[in-house]
Amino acid sequence: MNALIIEPSDFSPKVVLDPTKNVFELSGESRPENTSKFYVPILQWLEQYQSVLYWEKDKFGQGAQRTFEFKFDYFNSTSAKFIMDVLMQLDKMAQEGYNINAKWHYDKRDEDMKESGEEFSKLLKKLPIEFVEI
Amino acid sequence: MVGLLFWVNPGNTQISFMSKQTSEALEIHEYMNEKNIIMSFMGELTHQVTTSLLKNLKESMSYSNVNLMTQKRLYGIIVECLDNIAKHWAALDIQKVMGRSSPPIFMLSKKGNYYYIVTGNHVSNEQVAALATKIEMVNSLDKKGLQDFYRQTLAQESPLDRDNAGLGIIDIALKSGNKLEYEFRPITETVSFYVVQARILI
Numbered sequence: 001m002n003a004l005i006i007e008p009s010d011f012s013p014k015v016v017l018d019p020t021k022n023v024f025e026l027s028g029e030s031r032p033e034n035t036s037k038f039y040v041p042i043l044q045w046l047e048q049y050q051s052v053l054y055w056e057k058d059k060f061g062q063g064a065q066r067t068f069e070f071k072f073d074y075f076n077s078t079s080a081k082f083i084m085d086v087l088m089q090l091d092k093m094a095q096e097g098y099n100i101n102a103k104w105h106y107d108k109r110d111e112d113m114k115e116s117g118e119e120f121s122k123l124l125k126k127l128p129i130e131f132v133e134i
Numbered sequence: 135m136v137g138l139l140f141w142v143n144p145g146n147t148q149i150s151f152m153s154k155q156t157s158e159a160l161e162i163h164e165y166m167n168e169k170n171i172i173m174s175f176m177g178e179l180t181h182q183v184t185t186s187l188l189k190n191l192k193e194s195m196s197y198s199n200v201n202l203m204t205q206k207r208l209y210g211i212i213v214e215c216l217d218n219i220a221k222h223w224a225a226l227d228i229q230k231v232m233g234r235s236s237p238p239i240f241m242l243s244k245k246g247n248y249y250y251i252v253t254g255n256h257v258s259n260e261q262v263a264a265l266a267t268k269i270e271m272v273n274s275l276d277k278k279g280l281q282d283f284y285r286q287t288l289a290q291e292s293p294l295d296r297d298n299a300g301l302g303i304i305d306i307a308l309k310s311g312n313k314l315e316y317e318f319r320p321i322t323e324t325v326s327f328y329v330v331q332a333r334i335l336i
Protein backbone atom coordinates (compact mmCIF):
# COMPACT_ATOMS: atom_id res chain seq x y z
CA MET A 1 0.00 0.00 0.00
CA ASN A 2 1.26 3.47 -0.91
CA ALA A 3 2.32 5.87 1.80
CA LEU A 4 0.33 9.03 2.36
CA ILE A 5 2.68 11.96 2.90
CA ILE A 6 1.45 15.55 3.25
CA GLU A 7 3.97 18.32 3.81
CA PRO A 8 3.14 20.81 6.57
CA SER A 9 2.05 24.41 6.05
CA ASP A 10 1.44 27.35 8.40
CA PHE A 11 -2.03 25.98 9.04
CA SER A 12 -1.97 22.26 8.32
CA PRO A 13 -0.04 19.44 9.96
CA LYS A 14 2.58 17.17 8.52
CA VAL A 15 1.16 13.76 7.74
CA VAL A 16 3.24 10.63 7.34
CA LEU A 17 1.41 7.33 6.95
CA ASP A 18 4.06 4.97 5.69
CA PRO A 19 3.48 1.22 6.18
CA THR A 20 6.80 0.26 4.54
CA LYS A 21 8.79 2.24 7.09
CA ASN A 22 6.21 1.55 9.81
CA VAL A 23 5.93 5.29 10.50
CA PHE A 24 2.53 6.82 11.22
CA GLU A 25 2.54 10.41 12.37
CA LEU A 26 0.53 13.63 12.45
CA SER A 27 2.45 16.67 13.65
CA GLY A 28 2.32 20.45 13.82
CA GLU A 29 -0.54 22.90 13.62
CA SER A 30 -4.01 22.05 12.38
CA ARG A 31 -6.51 24.66 11.27
CA PRO A 32 -6.89 23.93 7.56
CA GLU A 33 -9.02 26.22 5.42
CA ASN A 34 -11.23 23.28 4.55
CA THR A 35 -10.91 20.81 7.40
CA SER A 36 -12.98 18.07 5.82
CA LYS A 37 -11.03 18.27 2.55
CA PHE A 38 -7.84 17.84 4.54
CA TYR A 39 -8.90 14.98 6.82
CA VAL A 40 -11.17 12.89 4.59
CA PRO A 41 -8.23 11.49 2.53
CA ILE A 42 -6.52 10.52 5.81
CA LEU A 43 -9.64 8.70 7.00
CA GLN A 44 -10.02 6.99 3.64
CA TRP A 45 -6.39 5.92 3.72
CA LEU A 46 -6.91 4.39 7.17
CA GLU A 47 -9.95 2.48 5.99
CA GLN A 48 -7.93 1.02 3.13
CA TYR A 49 -5.10 0.24 5.49
CA GLN A 50 -7.49 -1.74 7.64
CA SER A 51 -8.25 -3.95 4.61
CA VAL A 52 -4.53 -4.41 4.06
CA LEU A 53 -4.08 -5.47 7.68
CA TYR A 54 -6.96 -7.91 7.33
CA TRP A 55 -5.38 -9.47 4.26
CA GLU A 56 -1.95 -9.61 5.93
CA LYS A 57 -3.30 -11.19 9.07
CA ASP A 58 -5.18 -13.77 7.03
CA LYS A 59 -2.05 -14.70 5.09
CA PHE A 60 0.81 -14.24 7.55
CA GLY A 61 -0.82 -13.93 10.94
CA GLN A 62 -0.68 -10.94 13.25
CA GLY A 63 1.89 -8.42 12.02
CA ALA A 64 4.19 -6.05 13.86
CA GLN A 65 3.02 -3.40 16.25
CA ARG A 66 1.79 -0.21 14.53
CA THR A 67 2.19 2.96 16.54
CA PHE A 68 0.34 6.11 15.50
CA GLU A 69 2.03 9.22 16.82
CA PHE A 70 0.18 12.48 17.43
CA LYS A 71 2.48 15.45 17.85
CA PHE A 72 0.30 18.52 17.66
CA ASP A 73 1.42 22.03 18.58
CA TYR A 74 -2.11 23.29 18.13
CA PHE A 75 -5.40 22.23 16.58
CA ASN A 76 -8.62 24.22 16.29
CA SER A 77 -12.02 22.93 17.36
CA THR A 78 -13.04 21.96 13.83
CA SER A 79 -9.90 19.83 13.52
CA ALA A 80 -10.66 18.27 16.91
CA LYS A 81 -13.70 16.54 15.45
CA PHE A 82 -11.63 15.03 12.66
CA ILE A 83 -8.77 14.02 14.95
CA MET A 84 -11.47 12.25 16.97
CA ASP A 85 -12.52 10.45 13.77
CA VAL A 86 -8.93 9.38 13.12
CA LEU A 87 -8.69 8.01 16.66
CA MET A 88 -12.08 6.30 16.32
CA GLN A 89 -10.89 4.60 13.15
CA LEU A 90 -7.75 3.38 14.94
CA ASP A 91 -9.92 2.29 17.87
CA LYS A 92 -12.03 0.25 15.49
CA MET A 93 -8.88 -1.45 14.21
CA ALA A 94 -7.73 -2.14 17.77
CA GLN A 95 -11.16 -3.58 18.60
CA GLU A 96 -10.83 -5.94 15.67
CA GLY A 97 -7.67 -7.31 17.17
CA TYR A 98 -4.90 -5.59 15.22
CA ASN A 99 -1.72 -4.57 17.00
CA ILE A 100 -2.41 -0.84 17.01
CA ASN A 101 -1.51 1.74 19.62
CA ALA A 102 -1.18 5.51 19.81
CA LYS A 103 1.21 7.97 21.38
CA TRP A 104 -0.01 11.43 22.29
CA HIS A 105 2.94 13.82 22.55
CA TYR A 106 2.66 17.14 24.34
CA ASP A 107 4.96 19.94 25.45
CA LYS A 108 5.38 19.65 29.21
CA ARG A 109 4.39 23.32 29.58
CA ASP A 110 1.17 22.72 27.63
CA GLU A 111 -1.26 21.09 30.05
CA ASP A 112 -4.18 21.80 27.67
CA MET A 113 -2.67 19.60 24.97
CA LYS A 114 -2.31 16.79 27.49
CA GLU A 115 -5.90 17.27 28.69
CA SER A 116 -7.21 17.25 25.10
CA GLY A 117 -5.55 13.87 24.58
CA GLU A 118 -7.10 12.62 27.80
CA GLU A 119 -10.55 13.81 26.70
CA PHE A 120 -10.14 11.99 23.38
CA SER A 121 -9.00 8.81 25.10
CA LYS A 122 -12.14 8.78 27.30
CA LEU A 123 -14.20 8.28 24.15
CA LEU A 124 -12.20 5.27 22.94
CA LYS A 125 -12.91 1.64 23.77
CA LYS A 126 -9.76 -0.33 23.05
CA LEU A 127 -6.98 1.76 21.54
CA PRO A 128 -4.10 2.07 24.03
CA ILE A 129 -2.83 5.67 24.24
CA GLU A 130 0.48 6.46 25.80
CA PHE A 131 1.07 10.06 26.86
CA VAL A 132 4.54 11.31 26.08
CA GLU A 133 5.86 14.49 27.64
CA ILE A 134 8.41 16.36 25.55
CA MET B 135 -11.69 47.72 4.93
CA VAL B 136 -8.63 48.02 7.07
CA GLY B 137 -7.38 51.57 7.21
CA LEU B 138 -4.18 51.77 5.30
CA LEU B 139 -3.53 55.49 5.10
CA PHE B 140 -0.61 56.78 3.08
CA TRP B 141 0.59 60.34 3.39
CA VAL B 142 2.66 61.37 0.42
CA ASN B 143 4.39 64.71 0.74
CA PRO B 144 4.57 66.20 -2.76
CA GLY B 145 7.95 67.93 -2.71
CA ASN B 146 7.45 71.57 -1.87
CA THR B 147 4.36 71.20 0.34
CA GLN B 148 4.96 72.44 3.83
CA ILE B 149 5.31 69.62 6.35
CA SER B 150 3.14 71.49 8.87
CA PHE B 151 0.14 71.03 6.58
CA MET B 152 -1.90 68.11 7.74
CA SER B 153 -4.11 66.35 5.29
CA LYS B 154 -7.43 64.98 6.47
CA GLN B 155 -6.01 61.48 6.14
CA THR B 156 -3.02 62.26 8.32
CA SER B 157 -5.10 63.63 11.13
CA GLU B 158 -7.41 60.63 10.89
CA ALA B 159 -4.41 58.30 11.04
CA LEU B 160 -3.10 60.17 14.04
CA GLU B 161 -6.48 60.04 15.75
CA ILE B 162 -6.73 56.29 15.23
CA HIS B 163 -3.14 55.87 16.37
CA GLU B 164 -3.73 57.89 19.54
CA TYR B 165 -6.99 56.10 20.22
CA MET B 166 -5.36 52.68 19.87
CA ASN B 167 -2.49 53.72 22.12
CA GLU B 168 -4.83 55.10 24.73
CA LYS B 169 -6.97 51.95 24.73
CA ASN B 170 -3.92 49.65 24.73
CA ILE B 171 -5.03 47.98 21.53
CA ILE B 172 -2.31 45.60 20.43
CA MET B 173 -3.94 44.49 17.23
CA SER B 174 -7.08 45.50 15.41
CA PHE B 175 -8.45 44.42 12.10
CA MET B 176 -11.57 45.33 10.22
CA GLY B 177 -12.29 43.62 6.95
CA GLU B 178 -13.16 40.36 5.36
CA LEU B 179 -11.48 37.57 7.31
CA THR B 180 -10.35 35.18 4.64
CA HIS B 181 -8.22 32.23 5.66
CA GLN B 182 -5.22 34.02 4.17
CA VAL B 183 -5.84 37.16 6.23
CA THR B 184 -6.37 35.09 9.38
CA THR B 185 -3.13 33.21 8.75
CA SER B 186 -1.14 36.41 8.38
CA LEU B 187 -2.68 37.94 11.53
CA LEU B 188 -1.92 34.78 13.47
CA LYS B 189 1.66 34.54 12.22
CA ASN B 190 2.20 38.11 13.27
CA LEU B 191 0.71 37.45 16.69
CA LYS B 192 2.71 34.27 17.21
CA GLU B 193 5.93 36.06 16.37
CA SER B 194 5.31 39.01 18.67
CA MET B 195 4.22 36.67 21.48
CA SER B 196 7.38 34.63 21.15
CA TYR B 197 9.42 37.73 22.11
CA SER B 198 7.21 38.52 25.08
CA ASN B 199 7.71 37.17 28.58
CA VAL B 200 4.17 35.74 28.71
CA ASN B 201 4.30 32.06 29.65
CA LEU B 202 3.81 29.46 26.94
CA MET B 203 0.49 28.17 28.26
CA THR B 204 -1.07 31.65 28.23
CA GLN B 205 0.38 32.34 24.77
CA LYS B 206 -1.16 29.13 23.45
CA ARG B 207 -4.52 29.78 25.08
CA LEU B 208 -4.63 33.31 23.72
CA TYR B 209 -3.71 31.99 20.28
CA GLY B 210 -6.43 29.34 20.48
CA ILE B 211 -9.09 31.84 21.59
CA ILE B 212 -8.19 34.16 18.71
CA VAL B 213 -8.34 31.32 16.15
CA GLU B 214 -11.83 30.30 17.35
CA CYS B 215 -13.06 33.93 17.46
CA LEU B 216 -11.82 34.58 13.92
CA ASP B 217 -13.31 31.28 12.70
CA ASN B 218 -16.62 32.23 14.30
CA ILE B 219 -16.86 35.63 12.68
CA ALA B 220 -15.82 34.18 9.33
CA LYS B 221 -18.77 31.76 9.67
CA HIS B 222 -21.22 34.52 10.63
CA TRP B 223 -19.90 36.66 7.81
CA ALA B 224 -20.56 33.86 5.35
CA ALA B 225 -24.06 33.26 6.75
CA LEU B 226 -25.34 36.80 6.32
CA ASP B 227 -25.53 38.75 3.08
CA ILE B 228 -24.92 42.09 4.74
CA GLN B 229 -24.88 43.99 1.46
CA LYS B 230 -28.37 42.74 0.78
CA VAL B 231 -29.89 43.37 4.20
CA MET B 232 -28.25 46.69 4.95
CA GLY B 233 -27.56 48.05 1.51
CA ARG B 234 -23.91 48.55 2.32
CA SER B 235 -20.85 46.52 3.09
CA SER B 236 -20.01 46.21 6.77
CA PRO B 237 -17.12 43.88 7.57
CA PRO B 238 -16.47 42.37 10.99
CA ILE B 239 -13.98 43.76 13.49
CA PHE B 240 -11.45 42.01 15.68
CA MET B 241 -9.47 43.62 18.48
CA LEU B 242 -6.83 42.43 20.91
CA SER B 243 -5.98 44.69 23.82
CA LYS B 244 -4.19 44.49 27.12
CA LYS B 245 -5.54 46.13 30.26
CA GLY B 246 -4.23 45.45 33.71
CA ASN B 247 -3.50 41.76 34.06
CA TYR B 248 -5.73 40.67 31.22
CA TYR B 249 -5.71 40.29 27.49
CA TYR B 250 -9.08 41.14 25.98
CA ILE B 251 -10.22 39.62 22.72
CA VAL B 252 -13.21 41.34 21.19
CA THR B 253 -15.03 40.59 17.97
CA GLY B 254 -17.94 42.43 16.44
CA ASN B 255 -20.04 41.48 13.48
CA HIS B 256 -23.56 41.73 12.16
CA VAL B 257 -25.85 38.76 12.58
CA SER B 258 -29.37 38.09 11.51
CA ASN B 259 -31.88 38.49 14.35
CA GLU B 260 -32.91 34.90 13.73
CA GLN B 261 -29.47 33.81 14.98
CA VAL B 262 -29.58 35.89 18.17
CA ALA B 263 -31.49 33.52 20.46
CA ALA B 264 -29.36 30.48 19.59
CA LEU B 265 -26.09 32.40 20.02
CA ALA B 266 -27.17 33.88 23.35
CA THR B 267 -28.33 30.47 24.64
CA LYS B 268 -24.99 28.91 23.75
CA ILE B 269 -23.00 31.61 25.53
CA GLU B 270 -25.27 31.51 28.61
CA MET B 271 -24.81 27.75 28.64
CA VAL B 272 -21.00 27.87 28.63
CA ASN B 273 -21.03 30.75 31.14
CA SER B 274 -23.02 28.60 33.55
CA LEU B 275 -20.40 25.84 33.61
CA ASP B 276 -17.18 25.46 35.56
CA LYS B 277 -14.04 23.90 34.09
CA LYS B 278 -15.15 20.33 34.73
CA GLY B 279 -18.59 21.08 33.28
CA LEU B 280 -17.03 22.64 30.20
CA GLN B 281 -14.76 19.62 29.69
CA ASP B 282 -17.73 17.27 29.93
CA PHE B 283 -19.74 19.42 27.55
CA TYR B 284 -16.76 19.51 25.16
CA ARG B 285 -16.47 15.73 25.21
CA GLN B 286 -20.22 15.21 24.71
CA THR B 287 -20.23 17.61 21.77
CA LEU B 288 -17.19 15.89 20.29
CA ALA B 289 -18.87 12.49 20.56
CA GLN B 290 -22.29 13.56 19.33
CA GLU B 291 -21.57 15.89 16.50
CA SER B 292 -22.74 14.41 13.24
CA PRO B 293 -20.64 14.93 10.11
CA LEU B 294 -23.33 17.27 8.78
CA ASP B 295 -22.77 19.69 11.63
CA ARG B 296 -19.06 19.87 11.01
CA ASP B 297 -18.96 23.48 9.95
CA ASN B 298 -21.27 24.77 12.63
CA ALA B 299 -19.71 26.43 15.61
CA GLY B 300 -20.35 23.92 18.35
CA LEU B 301 -17.05 23.17 19.98
CA GLY B 302 -15.62 26.60 19.22
CA ILE B 303 -17.41 28.55 21.92
CA ILE B 304 -16.76 25.83 24.54
CA ASP B 305 -13.10 25.89 23.58
CA ILE B 306 -12.98 29.69 23.97
CA ALA B 307 -14.58 29.44 27.43
CA LEU B 308 -12.19 26.68 28.51
CA LYS B 309 -9.10 28.53 27.34
CA SER B 310 -10.25 31.87 28.70
CA GLY B 311 -11.02 30.62 32.20
CA ASN B 312 -13.43 33.57 32.57
CA LYS B 313 -17.04 34.26 31.69
CA LEU B 314 -17.67 35.53 28.18
CA GLU B 315 -19.37 38.88 27.79
CA TYR B 316 -21.64 39.64 24.89
CA GLU B 317 -24.16 42.07 23.55
CA PHE B 318 -26.53 42.22 20.62
CA ARG B 319 -27.26 45.76 19.57
CA PRO B 320 -30.23 46.08 17.20
CA ILE B 321 -29.25 47.84 13.98
CA THR B 322 -32.26 47.29 11.76
CA GLU B 323 -35.42 45.24 12.15
CA THR B 324 -33.64 42.14 10.93
CA VAL B 325 -29.99 42.68 11.85
CA SER B 326 -28.06 43.15 15.10
CA PHE B 327 -24.44 43.93 15.83
CA TYR B 328 -23.03 41.09 17.91
CA VAL B 329 -20.08 41.76 20.18
CA VAL B 330 -18.31 39.03 22.16
CA GLN B 331 -15.50 39.59 24.58
CA ALA B 332 -13.25 36.96 26.08
CA ARG B 333 -10.49 37.73 28.51
CA ILE B 334 -7.53 35.79 29.77
CA LEU B 335 -5.30 36.39 32.74
CA ILE B 336 -1.73 37.11 31.69
